[in-house]
Amino acid sequence: MKIGIVCPYTWDVPGGVQQHIRDLAEALIDFGHDVSVISPADDDSPLPAYVVPAGRAVPVPYNGSVARLAFGFLSASRVRRWVKDGGFDVLHVHEPAVPSLSLLACWVAAGPIVATVHTAIPRSRVMHAANTALQPAFEKISGRIAVSEAARTTLVEHFGGDAVVIPNGVAVHKYGKADPLPGWPGPGGAIGFLGRMEEPRKGLPVLLRAFETLGAGRPGLRLLIAGPGDADEALARVPPRLRDRVVMLGQVSEADKIRAYHSVDVFCAPNTGGESFGLVLAEAMAAGAPIVASDLDAFRRVLRGGRAGELFATGDAADLARAAGRLLDDQERRASLSAAASSAVRAYDWSVVARDVVSVYQAVVPGRVAVAP
Amino acid sequence: MAIAAIVGVYVSWRAGRVDRLHARVEAARGALDAALVRRSSVALELASSGLLDPATSLLLAQAGHDARAAARLGSARLGSARLGSARLGSARLDSGQHGHGQHGHGQADQELPRELAESDLSRALRAAFAQPDFRTSLNGQGGAAELLAELEAAAHQVFLARRFYNDAVAVTLSARRRRLVRLLRLAGNAALPEFFEIDDSLVASGGEGDGADMPRLTG
Numbered sequence: 001m002k003i004g005i006v007c008p009y010t011w012d013v014p015g016g017v018q019q020h021i022r023d024l025a026e027a028l029i030d031f032g033h034d035v036s037v038i039s040p041a042d043d044d045s046p047l048p049a050y051v052v053p054a055g056r057a058v059p060v061p062y063n064g065s066v067a068r069l070a071f072g073f074l075s076a077s078r079v080r081r082w083v084k085d086g087g088f089d090v091l092h093v094h095e096p097a098v099p100s101l102s103l104l105a106c107w108v109a110a111g112p113i114v115a116t117v118h119t120a121i122p123r124s125r126v127m128h129a130a131n132t133a134l135q136p137a138f139e140k141i142s143g144r145i146a147v148s149e150a151a152r153t154t155l156v157e158h159f160g161g162d163a164v165v166i167p168n169g170v171a172v173h174k175y176g177k178a179d180p181l182p183g184w185p186g187p188g189g190a191i192g193f194l195g196r197m198e199e200p201r202k203g204l205p206v207l208l209r210a211f212e213t214l215g216a217g218r219p220g221l222r223l224l225i226a227g228p229g230d231a232d233e234a235l236a237r238v239p240p241r242l243r244d245r246v247v248m249l250g251q252v253s254e255a256d257k258i259r260a261y262h263s264v265d266v267f268c269a270p271n272t273g274g275e276s277f278g279l280v281l282a283e284a285m286a287a288g289a290p291i292v293a294s295d296l297d298a299f300r301r302v303l304r305g306g307r308a309g310e311l312f313a314t315g316d317a318a319d320l321a322r323a324a325g326r327l328l329d330d331q332e333r334r335a336s337l338s339a340a341a342s343s344a345v346r347a348y349d350w351s352v353v354a355r356d357v358v359s360v361y362q363a364v365v366p367g368r369v370a371v372a373p
Numbered sequence: 374m375a376i377a378a379i380v381g382v383y384v385s386w387r388a389g390r391v392d393r394l395h396a397r398v399e400a401a402r403g404a405l406d407a408a409l410v411r412r413s414s415v416a417l418e419l420a421s422s423g424l425l426d427p428a429t430s431l432l433l434a435q436a437g438h439d440a441r442a443a444a445r446l447g448s449a450r451l452g453s454a455r456l457g458s459a460r461l462g463s464a465r466l467d468s469g470q471h472g473h474g475q476h477g478h479g480q481a482d483q484e485l486p487r488e489l490a491e492s493d494l495s496r497a498l499r500a501a502f503a504q505p506d507f508r509t510s511l512n513g514q515g516g517a518a519e520l521l522a523e524l525e526a527a528a529h530q531v532f533l534a535r536r537f538y539n540d541a542v543a544v545t546l547s548a549r550r551r552r553l554v555r556l557l558r559l560a561g562n563a564a565l566p567e568f569f570e571i572d573d574s575l576v577a578s579g580g581e582g583d584g585a586d587m588p589r590l591t592g
Contacts, residue, residue: 058500058503060432060496060497060500061436061492061493061496061497062432062435063435069428069432070428071426071428071429071432071500071501071504072426072428072429072501072504072505072506072507073426073504073505073506073507073510074504074505074506075426075428075504076426076428097431098431099427099428099429099430099431099432099435100428101428103427103428103431104426104427104428106427107426107427134427134430134431137427
């Protein structure tokens with residue numbers, strides 16, 4: 001099939017949506033489909049061959065943070081030209097409810113459109129206010145995908161109809177093998193955390209409290225923390241005697257992120273809520289890291305009820321310390337959890353997820369005989 | 374006794390001046406509030422007019438809505454001395470869409486303080502107007518010229534009203550800081566008025582328009 005994918009955010013900026021589209025496009029290309037992605041892009045960034053740049057995005061305040069979006073008539077005409085030249089069998093837009101290329105694509109295009117919603121939409125009243133322009137665009141969408149139950153629920157609430165849930169995939173092959181970062185895990189052992197330090201629901205405070213117990217009893221045990229946020233503020237929460245054992249990497253490149261998963265003996269996902277799937281968990285599983293995670297519904301599901309990773313009582317630092325401690329002491333258990341995780345995560349590999357996406361394409365393209373992907 | 378009378382007259386003059394200054398602040402506050410509300414109304418009108426592409430419409434609709442909501446929150450919650458929450462510059466997530474992409478929570482569910490919401494509206498308006506071909510694409514469309522003129526007028530009013538309000542606040546604060554006023558509590562229980570600081574400029578900084586920008590305000 002000829003597939004046109006629309007990305008609403010600047011391509012080269014780290015982001016969940018961009019990564020999703022990149023992995024999806026590559027999986028579809030592996031299947032033999034003809035894929036073109038249109039995306040805002042900064043002038044000097046190198047782009048993969050399948051990406052068509054749509055001009056620069058503009059940073060604007062949106063939904064409580066700053067987003068780089070591409071709007072206006074010029075962006076619309078670029079999308080229109082790309083659609084006209086592309087001859088696509090199906091258009092796949094991402095985050096159509098954001099004021100950017102995807103919404104414009106719905107506006108200018110005819111033909112079958114599939115939309116993937118990544119975010120729960122918080123402001124339905126805005127949709128009503130800008131109704132005149134939005135409604136016709138949204139009505140053109142033939143098939144809707146949501147990456148989580150939460151996203152699906154808001155889609156249904158605000159636009160009626162239904163959406164199929166297809167969670168984010170993981171490019172398992174990218175995570176499977178990597179060298180640990182130099183000096184890691186180190187003789188004393190290491191626990192890893194990846195995520196936004198300042199977002200309380202990511203659970204870093206819980207892990208830091210648990211580390212007070214763990215670090216005290218285990219000389220040489222270190223904590224590896226990767227992700228954006230104020231390192232000094234986080235370090236201030238650690239008792240002074242343990243501070244030299246906590247290493248903050250800050251925001252890391254994709255390659256270093258993968259290495260980070262391989263650099264620890266135990267990977268910790270202490271999230272306290274708001275996780276509809278847990279991409280970080282899936283990535284850690286793909287890297288074969290032994291995992292200790294909060295007992296959230298989504299995590300429990302992904303970890304096969306505790307067979308592919310240890311679960312601890314959400315928010316309970318003492319329980320986390322116990323669970324992590326047990327794992328640190330048990331080399332065999334770590335190895336068996338790692339194997340179980342690598343096996344379980346294959347269900348979330350992009351090759352599987354992309355197959356599901358292709359069936360949605362086939363469902364909306366009229367008269368299309370199912371072609372083996 | 375004559376001294377007591379003179380002192381009495383002086384004190385009552387000071388008290389009267391403080392009262393008048395408060396009244397001036399109140400009047401300026403009302404005018405600023407009205408100007409802000411008018412600006413967000415016209416922005417919302419433009420957003421739902423169908424004259425713009427849907428993405429720009431959505432952007433302005435969201436920003437206008439947030440400004441309205443912040444105004445309601447401010448006036449419902451606070452007394453007459455303030456226009457809205459004075460919290461500025463709370464840490465903003467430049468999410469790179471990563472945070473939102475995963476599970477869509479965070480800042481989006483909270484009400485913005487008014488200064489932030491109005492500044493965001495200014496930025497959204499500037500961004501919309503800065504798009505290439507913004508004016509030419511609107512040429513000839515019914516009602517576009519009027520709506521744009523209304524929006525520019527409303528934005529000018531915000532600029533002026535805010536300047537006049539802050540002037541009134543500055544003078545009042547300086548009058549109330551005088552020792553006699555504080556000692557004798559001549560201002561009664563009135564709260565100190567606060568400055569209202571927002572980004573309300575109309576032209577993207579550093580940008581010289583080719584006619585596509587909103588007119589630069591002088592002075």
